[in-house]
Amino acid sequence: MTGPRRILPSDPALSQVLPLIRRAFADIDGLIDPPSSLHRMADGDLVRLATDGEVWALGDPLAAVVILTPREDALYAGRLAVHPDHRRQGHARALLRHAESRARALGRPRITLGCRVELTGNHALFRSEGFQETHRETHEGYDRPTSVWFEKRVTPMDDTTPETPAETSDEARHASKMAKKKAARDKIMATKTEEKGLVIVHTGKGKGKSSAAFGMIFRCIAHDMHCAVVQFIKGAMHTGERDLIQAHFGDLCEFHTMGEGFTWETQDRARDVAAATKAWEKAKELIRDPANRMIVLDEINIALRYDYIPLDDVLAFLRDEKPATTHVVLTGRNAHERLIEQADLVTEMELIKHPFRSGVKAQPGVEF
Secondary structure (H helix, E strand, C coil): CCCCEECCCCCCCHHHHHHHHHHHHHHHCCCCCCCCHHHHCCHHHHHHHHHHCEEEEECCCCCEEEEEEECCCCEEEEEEEECHHHCCCCHHHHHHHHHHHHHHHCCCCEEEEEEECCCHHHHHHHHHCCCEEEEEECCCCCCCCCEEEEEEECCCHHHHCCCCCCCCCHHHHHHHHHHHHHHHHHHHHCCCCCCCCCEEEEECCCCCHHHHHHHHHHHHHHCCCCEEEEECCCCCCCCHHHHHHHHHCCCCEEEEECCCCCHHHHCCHHHHHHHHHHHHHHHHHHHHCCCCCEEEEECHHHHHHCCCCCHHHHHHHHHHCCCCCCEEEEECCCCCHHHHHHCCEEEECCCCCCHHHHCCCCCCCCCC
8 A cells, every 4th residue: 555645625535434434433323422523524614624635545546545735833633534345454544654754844843633532442452652741621511521632743842942153064064953852852751750560562564573572581591580481372493593492492481382372273262361371371371480580472463362360350450569660461362452551662663565475484593
């Protein structure tokens, strides 16, 4: 799919925008209260928004859309919508990142957007893209907040300072720009003083979720920090990281392979549930031990997706029993939205291209 394209008022594709938004928002009709103002939106409103602002979309026919409205000190991103058939492909993130480039081009220092309080999955998406909650608002006639507002700064405030006449050469301009960035960065870093154990999620369809987690395990080993790995699904074959850790770093890292292979290998739900339950009990034991600074729960997201272990139990344990300085890394595609919301650090691996689709099998040193 090509990048975002602007839909002008004269573009025939504009007629696809309102039906797309309505189809995308249909899923939340029974979830949010009060109902969306989208129901009052007409084609004439869309023409006005495309004239006064910018309508950007992906796909032909359209798969995703966002409406950008310049305001005095911000660029407002509204009606971010992805057709249900095209979700979980990174389209919402692509449009949010395009909104950043448009904000810079239009000289707006920040992007703002609003979202209903019930849509916690959307909140998690915005936070993962660098947006921060600014305030909550209450619709007329309600006694509770109904909307959450977010913003993202897209340019350091100091970047607007005019250059002095002496900054004429490329080298001088570059040095001045970097000095301003460093000053802004140092100012930000001076406020970051807290240390805490993080709940970290690696998810998405792309390759590298477990690999990134093992990279952090090897960092812990390099710092003489005790750590552990519990594998919830993998188990039918040896892997390079497991063999290396057990052979050379067993004193620093416990490694427990407790799965029986992927679910389509066992074809026995009762066995899968029993194996996942046993793995979760071992994981809790390791997390409770304050000597362990990091625990990787490899492919636990798959076990949660298939309800092999209760999501509520995992969330409650991480919230209430995890030691304050212990890091817990949870890997696997299709991480639950509630887990993403509770986590401190979430990374989604996007699949662009994979050799498996061209008939290339998994290979040592790359996949295992």
